[in-house]
Amino acid sequence: MKTIICSHCDMVSQQPIIQPGYVAKCARCNHVFCKATTSKPNKVFALALAALLVCIPAFSLPLVSVHLLGITEQTNLLQGAIMMIDIAPVVSFVVLFCAVVAPTLLTICIAFSSGCMMFNKRPELLNYVLKLTSIIIHWSMLEVYLVSFMVAVFKLTSYAELYFNSGLYFLVVFLILNMSMISEYDNAQHWKYLLNE
Ligand SMILES: [Zn+2]
Structure with missing residues (x-):
């Protein structure tokens, strides 16, 4: 039993x-x-690969331009988080971890495990990747970052002129791909595959 x-x-x-x-x-x-189980590993793998491609411009391109007193400043997600290190190191670390490290690591782990299932491979590393996935899945909070970012942007519109840049559109696409991938992913199915059940 x-x-x-x-x-x-x-x-x-x-x-x-x-x-x-x-x-x-x-x-x-x-x-x-x-x-x-209704999850298809090739669908999850495709979503994870697309998310990995999109995350590069999402983190490196500027999200927003602020025009104030004749000066225009642009910033991307990584620069924004690193700029806060001196003022609020804990906030900076949480933003970096929950909005950059955890979603990227989760996408890599899911791409690896669904790729193993798709190509019928059972490497020893898969065991650790599945354990890491079940932990890191709770720390991927890109949607929380995006909501707080939009709140800050709307508050700033009363003081300065704001323009959305391409990085923000890539970030929204990354978030959609990431959430679709998580909703399709089934950790139990991957464990069953690893244990050959
Ligand atoms: Zn219970």
């Missing part, structure tokens, strides 16, 4: 057999602990 542990309340249950499109919920806390 195969068992499964609820990640929310640690209750051990018998692994149910479920039809595609259905989910199984924990009897104690009602948390979804098992769902029928």
Whole structure:
């Protein structure tokens, strides 16, 4: 008999057999602990590769130009976070980690694991990559950064002239690809593949 542990309340249950499109919920806390696998590794791999290509201009091109007192300044995500190191090192570190490092690392991990599944490879590294994916997935918060960025931009419009630059459009595309990739990705399916179940 195969068992499964609820990640929310640690209750051990018998692994149910479920039809595609259905989910199984924990009897104690009602948390979804098992769902029928419908994820396609080639779709996840394509989304991850596209996200990796888009993340380069998203992080390096300027997001916004600020025109104030005859001077125009441009900044990108990395410059903005690094500029805050002296004033607010913790904020700077959190922005760098949650908006740059975690989403990029997560995309690389998902591209690697779905690529392994697609090409039918089981390298030893896949075990560590899947563990890292389950940790880093909770720290990828690009959407939080984008919402706070838009709030700051709208507040600044009363003091200066603002122009959106190409980096912002790439960042929005990166966010959409990243979220689509996460919603398609199924960690349990990859573990089953690794364990050859
Ligand atoms: Zn539970």
